[in-house]
Amino acid sequence: VPIIADEIYEDLVFPGNHFYPIASLTTEIPVLSCGGTTKKFLIPGWRMGWILIHDKHSRFGNQLRQGLNSLAQRxxxxxxxxxxxxxxxxxxxxxxxxxxxxxFLHANALLAYNALKEMPGLHPIMPSGAMYIMVRVVMEYFPEFESDLHLVEALVSEESVFCLPGKCFQYPGYVRIVLSVPTDMLKDALNRIDNFCHKHYRSLLPNKRQHNIEFERHSSLVSYRVITEFKD
Incomplete structure (x- = not known):
């Protein structure tokens, strides 16, 4: 079974990490490696990409190569x-x-990660590369929103900040924030996200169950001792 490897981020790896091409891990399985200029040069509008064929045993044959060439021209x-x-x-x-x-991207990633992790209800994931950061949104802390999509729509409406909802990637409960914008603009966006979170965040209070109420009288003074047990 051949492997189709999406390696568009092969050149966007942050310090301390290393990229291993799928084709370097096998000499038996044929690999189609997909790359392009979109991420490497931060120019998605060019729509320029390519497919590298790694097939040391010629299992694909000429038919696949001809098909890929025809598809690229169409x-x-x-x-x-x-x-x-x-x-x-x-x-x-x-x-x-x-x-x-x-x-530049690594500095922005650190800036975003350190800011987002302090915001209520958010849990960012520090990326090892690429041009964006994924952020988990604990939706239970934002009960007025039905989903990450609903939350993103409100964020755009109230703060003019757009994050891609995780629903787009079959990853509900997350949002994706792009890091390729100028640093000053990113700082402004992070401040707006912080304002939004503090505005809509709702603390999860534990369920309270009152187990016993005792009345004690001391020297004509009435005191009430309420024994309450808190359970999550």
Whole structure:
């Protein structure tokens, strides 16, 4: 069974982590590795990508290669200027560009993570790479919203901040925040998210059950001792 590997983020790995191509882990199983400029250069509008065929034992044969070539020519998207410039872009883009991109995204990821983890009802996941951060929203703390989609709609309406709801990825209860915006803009967005969370957060109070009430009288004074047990 061949493997189709989505490796679009292969060059967006933060310090301390390492990317291992799927094809480097096997010499027997054929692999189709999908990549592109969208994430590597932070330019999704170019719609320029490719498929690398790793098939050391020629299990795919010519038919698959011909099919992929035909499919690539039928898809509408990239313009001819970008297609013509792509070889030079891949060959001559200085290494410093990618290093500065990683540094910028990593700094924004740390900024977002440290800010979000202090906000009530949110649990961010520090990414190992890529250009966004996933944040768990404990929906029980936001009872007025039916889902992460409903919460995101309210966030846009009230604070003009858009996060992609996890529902889009079959990952309900999460939101995705993009890190490729300028740092000042990200700080502003984080402040607005913080305001939103404090406005809508509702603490989960434990269920109270009163087990016994005793009345004690001391020297004509009436005191009430309420023995209450709290259970989650």
């Amino acid at each position: 898809l509408v998207g990239p313009n001819s200027i970008t297609q013509g410039a792509l070889p030079q872009i891949l060959k001559n883009t200085p290494k410093q560009f990618f290093e500065s991109t990683i540094h």
